[in-house]
Structures are given as C-alpha cells and as structure tokens.
Amino acid sequence: MKPQPFKTLFGTAAPLEQDNIDTDIIFPARFLLITAREGLGRYAFHDRRFESDDQENPDFILNQQPFREAPILLAGANFGSGSSREQAVWALLGFGIRSIIAPSFGEIFQANCLRNGILPITLPDHIVRQLLGRALSGLNLTIDLESQTVAVDDESRFDFDIPPERKLALINGWDETAQILNQKANEITAFEARQRQEQPWLYEREIDQ
Amino acid sequence: MFPITNQQRQNRDPRCVSEDLKVAGAKTLYEKLWDSHRVCDLADDEALIYIDRHLVHEVSSPQAFAALRASERQLRRPLTHYAVADHAVPTRNRTDAIEDPLARAQVAELEDNVADFHVPYAALQGADQGIVHVIGPESGFTLPGTTIVCGDSHTTTHGAFGALAFGIGASECGTVMATQCLRQKKALTMLVQLSGIASRHVTAKDIALALIARIGTNGAAGYAVEYAGPVVSAMSMAERMTLCNLTIEAGSRVGLIAPDETTLAFVKGRRLAPQGPSWDRAASYWLSLLTDASAEYDSIVELDLDRIEPQVTWGTSPDQTVSIAQAIPDPTAIADTSARRQAETALDYMGLKAGTPLEGTVISHVFIGSCTNGRIEDLRAAAAVAAGRSVASDVTAIVVPGSGATRLQAEAEGLDRIFSEAGFQWRHPGCSMCVAMNDDRLEPGDRCASTSNRNFEGRQGAGGRTHLMSPAMAAAAAITGYLTDVRKIAE
Numbered sequence: 001m002k003p004q005p006f007k008t009l010f011g012t013a014a015p016l017e018q019d020n021i022d023t024d025i026i027f028p029a030r031f032l033l034i035t036a037r038e039g040l041g042r043y044a045f046h047d048r049r050f051e052s053d054d055q056e057n058p059d060f061i062l063n064q065q066p067f068r069e070a071p072i073l074l075a076g077a078n079f080g081s082g083s084s085r086e087q088a089v090w091a092l093l094g095f096g097i098r099s100i101i102a103p104s105f106g107e108i109f110q111a112n113c114l115r116n117g118i119l120p121i122t123l124p125d126h127i128v129r130q131l132l133g134r135a136l137s138g139l140n141l142t143i144d145l146e147s148q149t150v151a152v153d154d155e156s157r158f159d160f161d162i163p164p165e166r167k168l169a170l171i172n173g174w175d176e177t178a179q180i181l182n183q184k185a186n187e188i189t190a191f192e193a194r195q196r197q198e199q200p201w202l203y204e205r206e207i208d209q
Numbered sequence: 210m211f212p213i214t215n216q217q218r219q220n221r222d223p224r225c226v227s228e229d230l231k232v233a234g235a236k237t238l239y240e241k242l243w244d245s246h247r248v249c250d251l252a253d254d255e256a257l258i259y260i261d262r263h264l265v266h267e268v269s270s271p272q273a274f275a276a277l278r279a280s281e282r283q284l285r286r287p288l289t290h291y292a293v294a295d296h297a298v299p300t301r302n303r304t305d306a307i308e309d310p311l312a313r314a315q316v317a318e319l320e321d322n323v324a325d326f327h328v329p330y331a332a333l334q335g336a337d338q339g340i341v342h343v344i345g346p347e348s349g350f351t352l353p354g355t356t357i358v359c360g361d362s363h364t365t366t367h368g369a370f371g372a373l374a375f376g377i378g379a380s381e382c383g384t385v386m387a388t389q390c391l392r393q394k395k396a397l398t399m400l401v402q403l404s405g406i407a408s409r410h411v412t413a414k415d416i417a418l419a420l421i422a423r424i425g426t427n428g429a430a431g432y433a434v435e436y437a438g439p440v441v442s443a444m445s446m447a448e449r450m451t452l453c454n455l456t457i458e459a460g461s462r463v464g465l466i467a468p469d470e471t472t473l474a475f476v477k478g479r480r481l482a483p484q485g486p487s488w489d490r491a492a493s494y495w496l497s498l499l500t501d502a503s504a505e506y507d508s509i510v511e512l513d514l515d516r517i518e519p520q521v522t523w524g525t526s527p528d529q530t531v532s533i534a535q536a537i538p539d540p541t542a543i544a545d546t547s548a549r550r551q552a553e554t555a556l557d558y559m560g561l562k563a564g565t566p567l568e569g570t571v572i573s574h575v576f577i578g579s580c581t582n583g584r585i586e587d588l589r590a591a592a593a594v595a596a597g598r599s600v601a602s603d604v605t606a607i608v609v610p611g612s613g614a615t616r617l618q619a620e621a622e623g624l625d626r627i628f629s630e631a632g633f634q635w636r637h638p639g640c641s642m643c644v645a646m647n648d649d650r651l652e653p654g655d656r657c658a659s660t661s662n663r664n665f666e667g668r669q670g671a672g673g674r675t676h677l678m679s680p681a682m683a684a685a686a687a688i689t690g691y692l693t694d695v696r697k698i699a700e
C-alpha cells in the first residue's frame with residue numbers, strides 16, 4: 001500500500017497531555033473485528049470521544065474547537081505504547097492526523113506511523129511541555145519535513161531528527177515491500193541459499209511438499 | 210525504528226564498556242541472532258533482516274492479505290507461516306457457528322486467505338487451535354536460533370527459546386509475506402541479571418511485574434533484553450515464556466533467554482521440530498547460541514528475588530504494581546508531576562483510594578488464561594489453590610486454556626473437574642478476556658483479578674478495571690472474593 005507523501009503540514013496542534021496514551025485508548029480492541037483499514041477514523045479515541053450512549057463527550061479535547069479538525073497531536077511521553085495494532089495508526093489517519101509530536105513513542109507504533117505517512121516527531125520533554133502549555137489557547141504549527149523543523153506561529157522553531165532514508169520514504173510515499181522486492185531480490189536469494197546449507201532443517205518441510 | 214536516543218546512550222551503565230572497547234568478536238546472544246539473519250545493510254544504520262517464521266492471526270492479517278492481492282504478489286515461502294484464529298473467537302462453545310457476525314466474517318476471511326495463499330492453518334474446531342504464542346512453541350513451529358514475527362506485540366514470548374522474536378504491524382506482516390524480510394534497526398542490549406531465590410508463590414509473573422515496576426513501561430525501550438542467572442536456568446519453559454512475554458510491557462520488543470538443555474527437552478519430538486540427524490545438527494547449533502563470556506551489554510539491571518513478594522497491579526499501566534501486602538500508593542508522594550497526574554488518573558479510573566490496603570479490594574471477575582499465563586503449568590498452579598474450595602458467590606471466574614493441547618492435557622489431569630467443582634467456568638482456548646474482543650468482557654465498573662498482561666483502561670471491556678497477578682493469586686482472589694495474598698490460604 002503506497003502511503004500518502006508527506007512534505008509540509010500547517011495546522012492546529014491538539015494537546016493530549018497524558019503520558020503513556022496506549023493503543024487501547026487510541027483504538028479500543030473491540031473494533032479490531034473490522035477487517036478494513038479505511039473508515040476507521042470514527043473509532044479513534046472512541047471511548048474518550050463518546051459516552052456509553054454514543055453521545056459525544058463534550059469534555060474531551062478532540063470534541064472541542066479548534067481541535068476537532070487538528071491535523072497535529074501534541075502528546076505526553078510514550079505515546080502509542082502497548083499493542084502492535086496498526087488500526088491505531090489507520091484510525092488516526094482517518095481522523096485527519098498527519099503528525100504527532102511527543103517526547104517519546106511506543107516503538108511499534110512509531111514504525112507503523114512512518115509506514116502510513118504519519119510523521120512522528122520526537123522533541124525534548126521540556127519543549128513538548130512548553131508547547132502543551134500553550135496549545136490549549138490554540139497553537140498553529142508549521143511542520144517542514146525537508147528542513148526537519150517545527151515552527152510555532154512564526155516565532156520559534158525547533159529542529160527534529162529523522163533518519164535520512166525514512167525521510168525520503170515519507171516525502172516520496174514509498175512502499176516498503178516494493179522497494180525490497182525491486183532492490184534486494186538477489187541478496188535475499190543468496191541469503192536463502194546460504195541458510196539452506198547451514199540450517200537445512202529450516203527448509204525441510206518445503207522439500208517434503 | 211530509531212530506538213536509540215542519545216539520552217539512552219548517556220544513560221548506559223557505567224560498568225559497561227563503550228562500543229569501541231568491546232572485545233573484538235565477542236557477541237551477545239542478540240548480536241549472534243542479528244548477524245545470522247542479516248541479509249544486507251541498508252541506509253540509516255538499518256539492515257534487511259531475514260524472517261524464518263511468521264505467526265498469522267485473524268486480526269492483523271486481513272489487511273496484509275488484501276495488500277498482497279492488490280499488488281498481485283504471492284507468499285515467498287508459504288510454509289514459513291502458520292495461521293490460527295485466536296483473538297476474537299468465542300470460548301463458550303466450538304460446535305455452533307460464531308454468533309457475532311463481525312467475528313464470524315473475520316474468521317471466514319482468514320480461512321479464505323489461508324486457502325488462497327496455501328498457508329498452514331490450525332482450524333478453529335481442531336485440537337491444534339490456540340493462542341498464537343502458545344501453539345507456536347507447542348507445535349515446534351517456534352525453534353531456537355530463528356527469527357519469528359507476528360502481528361502481536363507479545364511475540365516477545367518466543368524469545369524464551371533463544372529466538373529473535375518481535376511484534377510487528379499489519380503492513381510489516383504483508384512485507385514478510387512477500388519478501389521474507391524486514392527492515393530493522395539493531396537494538397542496544399540489556400542484561401537482566403536475576404539473583405537470589407524466589408520464595409514459594411513468587412512466580413515468573415511476579416518477577417516480571419516487579420521488574421516493570423522498577424524500570425518503568427519505557428525502561429527497556431530500544432533494548433533487546435536478555436535474562437540470565439541461576440534462577441533463569443532453573444526455570445521451566447513455561448516460566449521463561451511468561452518472563453519473555455512481559456518484556457514488551459517494559460517497552461522492549463525483544464526478550465531473550467539462551468537455549469539450554471531445558472529448551473532442547475521441550476522442543477524435541479514436537480510435530481514441526483527437526484528429527485533424526487537434522488535434530489542433532491540443529492541441537493548443537495542451538496547450544497552454541499550463548500552470549501560470549503567477554504561480550505558486553507549496553508546496560509545491566511540486577512534484580513534480587515529475595516525481596517520480591519507476590520505482585521498485583523493497582524493502576525492502568527503494568528508498572529503501577531506493588532506487593533500484595535502494600536498499600537495503594539499515594540500520588541501526592543510522587544515527585545514527578547507527570548507520574549503523579551498519571552497515578553491520580555489511574556486511581557480515579559480504578560475507583561481506589563490512596564493509602565488503603567490493596568489486599569481486601571472486592572472483585573467481581575477472575576480471568577485465568579492468555580499467552581502470559583494460559584499454559585498447563587499455570588492451570589496446575591491455579592487448580593492447586595482452587596482444589597476443594599469454592600468461588601465466592603458474587604464472583605464470575607473463567608479459566609481459558611491457552612490452546613487445545615493445553616485443554617486436553619488439563620482434562621487428562623482432571624483439572625477441569627477441579628475448576629468446575631469449585632465454580633470456575635471451563636472454556637475453550639483463545640485470547641478471551643485478555644483483549645475482550647469476543648463476548649468475554651467486563652462491564653463498566655467490574656473489577657477483575659486477571660492473569661493477562663495489560664491493565665490498560667478498557668482493555669478487558671470499556672470501563673472495566675483490571676488487576677494483573679499470577680495464576681495462583683487470581684485463583685485465591687476467586688475463592689475469597691477480594692484481592693488476597695495466596696500465601697495466607699494455600700499453606
């Protein structure tokens with residue numbers, strides 16, 4: 001699946017101050033029964049966004065203006081910890097989120113973001129706290145992947161790190177599977193030939209067939 | 210991804226020598242597994258890693274199969290995958306069609322996919338069905354020295370065999386199916402050295418929870434963790450699997466234990482394990498997968514088991530754990546503002562009061578099962594407590610074996626009768642109330658003593674409250690109707 005390319009993003013940042021917002025909060029498990037990856041936006045943060053009678057919870061920040069359409073999440077540490085469910089990322093994408101800024105991320109979640117065209121930005125704790133403190137009164141950010149910067153309402157600017165190859169993949173919307181097949185087919189075949197010699201038991205069932 | 214932060218580099222244990230001083234050629238177990246599966250190096254300090262085994266389940270695979278179809282790709286090596294429906298399947302009965310239309314469709318989709326792509330499948334009605342992380346080892350699909358992935362974060366479980374096993378997302382599942390490879394960044398290494406002697410009723414579950422409480426849910430992020438020490442060598446494979454299973458709750462995708470005679474004894478003779486001369490060759494290779502004596506870790510954590518008592522979580526994160534005899538922590542005593550706020554939120558959600566004893570907290574449900582504690586040894590431990598006693602009148606208690614083979618074994622030992630006579634419900638295998646995707650779930654306000662691995666908000670059902678603990682502790686809570694120190698009733 002080709003992810004949507006990511007170049008620049010301008011928009012409101014919605015503050016979710018809590019640390020350890022896990023994938024069960026982002027996408028409750030009972031919706032994992034849905035096998036499609038499109039249309040999951042309505043389930044993002046479902047149990048916080050909606051009361052048990054399916055009415056919107058007006059106290060939840062993402063139900064309030066100007067955050068309802070915010071393309072950027074500003075979150076506490078360890079965002080997306082917990083399960084590997086990629087539905088958490090697809091739900092955020094469906095909800096309109098294209099970038100998440102946090103002091104740290106759950107590892108599998110972070111990898112899933114990059115594969116789906118969401119840019120996870122790690123900034124130092126004190127900067128995230130400072131942004132969180134200002135975000136409630138409405139904070140517009142400009143994220144530029146090319147220059148690796150987050151600019152705040154044109155007054156301050158923060159640099160972030162991203163490995164160069166990941167950056168290129170995001171900017172171009174590359175599909176990882178296609179890339180491996182196109183570029184590394186010979187290496188994979190050579191590896192298999194060597195492993196078959198050294199650890200033949202890993203291939204025995206295939207010979208039987 | 211890019212797991213190693215500069216902060217972590219600076220935080221390295223001072224006893225660990227720096228990268229350039231590492232003894233040339235000496236490798237940790239993790240490094241041996243990494244090197245033996247490196248197809249080639251890639252940009253960004255990443256490598257293309259060969260994947261030997263992929264466990265497939267109904268929840269994280271439909272999108273991957275759909276992507277294969279859309280791009281007209283095939284599976285590169287169909288027999289290196291093993292599929293099962295475990296997450297959303299009902300546990301009350303296996304003869305009728307699945308009632309929930311969504312779950313029924315999801316299982317049907319998996320069955321279509323495995324037929325179309327020729328993937329070996331443990332059928333829902335068959336004896337091989339069970340939780341991915343239980344049937345992998347049971348069938349011999351899980352082998353030492355291999356790389357194993359699954360679209361489930363508790364894939365760390367298989368590290369107990371000295372396999373490099375980690376959880377991946379659904380897109381990565383599709384990449385593995387088509388290429389048999391994944392792009393990965395090498396992790397730092399952490400040694401968790403267990404010393405001392407665990408007292409009776411202090412299990413691998415308690416050790417893991419105590420470790421997570423100590424280092425935090427992000428404490429091992431970016432590291433591949435290896436467990437070692439005489440206690441680990443003396444552990445059964447079931448205990449080792451529990452320990453490695455919970456490594457993800459400390460933020461690490463990889464938990465490892467070096468293969469030894471205990472490992473070989475478990476694997477030998479399993480349906481998919483090598484046989485005859487192949488076995489001998491494999492076994493001697495597996496026993497070579499030890500961390501070299503002069504190899505260095507990037508971090509070392511020591512845990513003294515002499516001080517550990519049965520553990521119970523009080524909050525909504527696995528590191529919010531105390532000993533059963535301790536009081537519920539007081540958030541105002543926590544210096545760090547963010548941790549304090551989190552503790553307050555957790556207590557509020559859990560409906561608990563700071564400073565009151567955890568023991569005696571009234572529960573409504575008990576869940577014994579999951580890939581953490583759903584093996585035969587776990588059921589035996591719970592049954593030993595349940596035997597001759599009765600579940601408290603207001604408690605609903607279910608026992609969900611981790612696999613069909615576990616269920617049959619338990620029945621052969623008469624454990625099902627012990628549970629049934631005590632008032633526990635005896636179920637069919639699956640993830641059940643670990644993830645609450647089927648009809649086994651809590652209602653808002655229900656409180657559950659659970660042997661699973663996550664006490665997140667809503668994990669066992671929206672509004673449900675989860676306390677994690679060992680199987681014997683969960684059984685004890687079922688009997689008294691409140692959180693109980695098993696040592697008080699089982700001596």
Ligand code: SF4
Nearest residue numbers: 363579580640643644
């Ligand atoms: S039992 Fe729970 S943790 Fe284990 S595979 Fe199933 S859902 Fe995941």
